[in-house]
Amino acid sequence: MIHRYCISHTTPQLPSSWYDRCIALGQFQPDSDLHVRQLDHYWHEARPVAYGAAGSYVLPIAIRKFSPQADLIEICSFRKRILPYPAGVEAKIFPTLREFDLEYALAEDDVASQFSWEPGSGFLVAQPLYFKNTVYRHYASIYRSRDFHDYTSIAVEMNVLDSCSASQFLAAKHFIPGGVELGIFPRSWLVDVLSKLEAVGRVFLERYGYRVREYDKYQVRAVGFLSERLGSFLLIRHLMDIYSNHIPADVFGYMTVIVNDGSRYSAGLGDVESDRPDRFRLKIRNGK
Template identity: 30%
Template sequence: MTVQTPSGLVYACLTHVPLWIEFPPYVTPLYMGQAQGEGKLNLRDLAPEWEPHHAVLGGCVGSFALKNLVLKQYPEATRVGVCQYRKFISRERISGVAEPSYPVMDMVYKERLAGDVFARVLDPGDQPLLISRPLPLPKGATVLTQYKGAHHVEDLLRFVALAVELGVLDKDDVEPFFDATVFFPGGIELGVYPATFWLQHITGIESVVRACVQTHPQPRSGYQTRAWAFCAERLGSYLLLKHLRSTEPTQRWIKRLGGMQGIPSDKRCIGQMNVITERDGAGYTLGTSGPGA
């Protein structure tokens, strides 16, 4: 059963494997793939249309299931939190050990989260928003050029075209979307968000992903299997950036994106992205061709 805290927070952990660390009591697992079972919150029950696509979309479909859960059971929720079985956003740095291949993410050995530590660092307090520091793109790079270098650029072009057709993006959003130099890892699928913002935009992202899998049902192979999930992450990042620009004075949010120094931990919207490791010093492998969160 999902726990809604007195502060109106519904927090879920998306996982396709049995959890190998105990999460705080205010975080409830949402299971996908082979981890689903009787008496659990399952993808197949919350969003059955997406279960066949889990292998292609990964944790993205878990966010769609969470959206359905909040709308049906927690319409009064004021915030929605999302983490994964090994990735989460904390209010402060825990290990201070950055993942070499992903500089905005720290590696945290699971034993460091023992006792009440995990519950304390994961708790967003009263903050309506808690997100990762943005991933710095190479000098001169944009979201479009970065995607082109790592993936099939035509997928992103198709995705954005459908987003405009469906009204998720305005035609005037296209150029700033492609030209963005700020990229938030996870888009709006990792962290804590105001419920109205998150529900609106995850619904929009879902509609675009649905159109993509319907018009291009044959997935790519290997690492590129997750093409639409990669595109959804970038759309979420842009919608988050647009939200920040509309709600915060420009200089203020730019300063806040720089890090956490000088801002009390209970007042930060920029937190720390972490990956939990089973062994001290273990690294993290980016991407997968199989089902995952």
């Protein structure tokens, strides 16, 4: 059985039939039992710097309360979802992303199977990207490298990483957009990983929130960008452990964004390459 959660700050652009419950942020559905304020007031107060990550961080609480019998959990957002097959058209500026005109698709009756599918593997995540100069160096070229190092140190301090896996994290070249915050995952595994990311994110903001709050409106979301990258690392490592370094291609779906009236998605990611071979081969092994 799968339970589907949408994390959003306003009425999602996704059809309501694509999710079961909505984790509400900000002024959206303030009286809902699933509003972030009701689940963890800390993350409600921290939302001006955490943005959507605040919803991801309270998701373990929601899952324990409302989805105790679920085997799988799906996470989607305001207008993004991982689909098992390519819908719409490829985005021109964001590798592996697809733009899906919902009105056109509904007129074609082309969405019926997209919200009832469950992966046999237990996982459906975005296609991986490959960075020649490491995920860390790409992050540092756009954001602040100091944050990455401080965040990694906290992860080691809290036993989410050890010295070996921290080095692997800094040297990683593969990145799954969305990390563990977009896609389908086994319930117990997801709760465990998101709880770890929440703990690291909380300490990071408690220690360094004073400087993060001085960043511009894009850089201020540092904790969300960082948890996406650590989540991706933990996800890839877990998949490698399951599949002996040969991850089946059907674990990887298509990150899809809803667009309206022929509009295009706008986001800057930098110069990266997509990586979707028949089997996903990596060299990183083990580590805490």
